Amino acid sequence: MYNPYNVERLNINFKTLEEFKNFQSYGAQELSMEEDLKANIIENDSESPFYGIYFGGKLVARMSLYKISQKFDRYFEPPQDYLELWKLEVLPDYRGKGYGRALVDFAKSFNLPIKTNGRNNSHDFWDKMGFEPATYNTERDRGENPFVWFPKGVSEQTL
Amino acid sequence: MYNPYNVERLNINFKTLEEFKNFQSYGAQELSMEEDLKANIIENDSESPFYGIYFGGKLVARMSLYKISQKFDRYFEPPQDYLELWKLEVLPDYRGKGYGRALVDFAKSFNLPIKTNGRNNSHDFWDKMGFEPATYNTERDRGENPFVWFPKGVSEQTL
Numbered sequence: 001m002y003n004p005y006n007v008e009r010l011n012i013n014f015k016t017l018e019e020f021k022n023f024q025s026y027g028a029q030e031l032s033m034e035e036d037l038k039a040n041i042i043e044n045d046s047e048s049p050f051y052g053i054y055f056g057g058k059l060v061a062r063m064s065l066y067k068i069s070q071k072f073d074r075y076f077e078p079p080q081d082y083l084e085l086w087k088l089e090v091l092p093d094y095r096g097k098g099y100g101r102a103l104v105d106f107a108k109s110f111n112l113p114i115k116t117n118g119r120n121n122s123h124d125f126w127d128k129m130g131f132e133p134a135t136y137n138t139e140r141d142r143g144e145n146p147f148v149w150f151p152k153g154v155s156e157q158t159l
Numbered sequence: 160m161y162n163p164y165n166v167e168r169l170n171i172n173f174k175t176l177e178e179f180k181n182f183q184s185y186g187a188q189e190l191s192m193e194e195d196l197k198a199n200i201i202e203n204d205s206e207s208p209f210y211g212i213y214f215g216g217k218l219v220a221r222m223s224l225y226k227i228s229q230k231f232d233r234y235f236e237p238p239q240d241y242l243e244l245w246k247l248e249v250l251p252d253y254r255g256k257g258y259g260r261a262l263v264d265f266a267k268s269f270n271l272p273i274k275t276n277g278r279n280n281s282h283d284f285w286d287k288m289g290f291e292p293a294t295y296n297t298e299r300d301r302g303e304n305p306f307v308w309f310p311k312g313v314s315e316q317t318l
Contacts, residue, residue: 026279027303028304029295032295066297084301084302120184135191136190142245143186143188143225144186144187
């Protein structure tokens with residue numbers, strides 16, 4: 001499908017981490033990256049699980065993608081490697097312009113199932129993105145709002 | 160310690176579920192409870208993982224507590240049963256009056272370690288509650304902001 005935006009994998013350096021501070025979901029993950037960078041535990045410009053879109057040199061949207069191994073798959077049938085998507089966020093002034101969809105489309109392009117924890121009131125968004133709410137399971141989901149996307153031939157795992 | 164509020168375990172019935180709709184974090188967990196209640200899969204007034212505080216007959220604060228078994232403990236040393244706390248929320252008009260602290264104190268009264276995923280900008284609150292940020296581990300924490308509380312004799316697990 002046509003994607004009007006250029007989704008980039010974000011390398012970790014102090015400039016990227018500074019841009020991350022504009023996002024509400026800035027948290028333990030970013031603080032840990034900053035510490036590792038300062039302590040030279042990770043190299044400048046090392047690869048990160050973050051992908052983003054720049055507009056006029058400014059990072060305006062981002063998400064994190066993390067591959068979960070088949071042996072930990074409790075969502076999909078047949079069990080397989082899948083992507084966990086988190087921290088999808090578009091800066092307030094840039095919402096409603098398709099940045100979120102561009103990131104989600106990019107995630108889908110790996111053709112692996114995707115699982116995300118929907119934020120409050122995000123149901124309509126995930127529905128528009130072709131995601132479905134997973135059947136809630138307390139032990140697995142622990143208060144999360146799991147939404148899943150199935151590539152062709154994949155269905156929900158029955159727990 | 161003195162707790163000025165009466166924290167109650169919330170039984171699941173249609174009235175409680177209706178009150179839950181006032182909370183932002185209403186999601187898959189509550190929808191699933193409602194379906195189970197309608198389908199008579201769970202009984203009316205069955206026990207829930209939710210605890211709350213009423214003011215004038217209205218549920219104004221709530222949280223969910225879920226016991227995780229020692230064999231899944233990846234946070235505490237020595238490994239042990241611990242509580243996962245989620246969906247701590249006080250309705251907007253009732254904030255700043257100690258309801259949140261009352262719920263957290265109640266959770267601590269079980270004298271088990273506690274782990275929670277801090278919402279955006281909740282660092283100061285958890286700090287005041289005596290929680291510490293856990294050392295971030297991508298595989299375990301996957302974008303979460305884990306905060307932990309240690310009862311006496313318990314420390315952080317080194318991964």
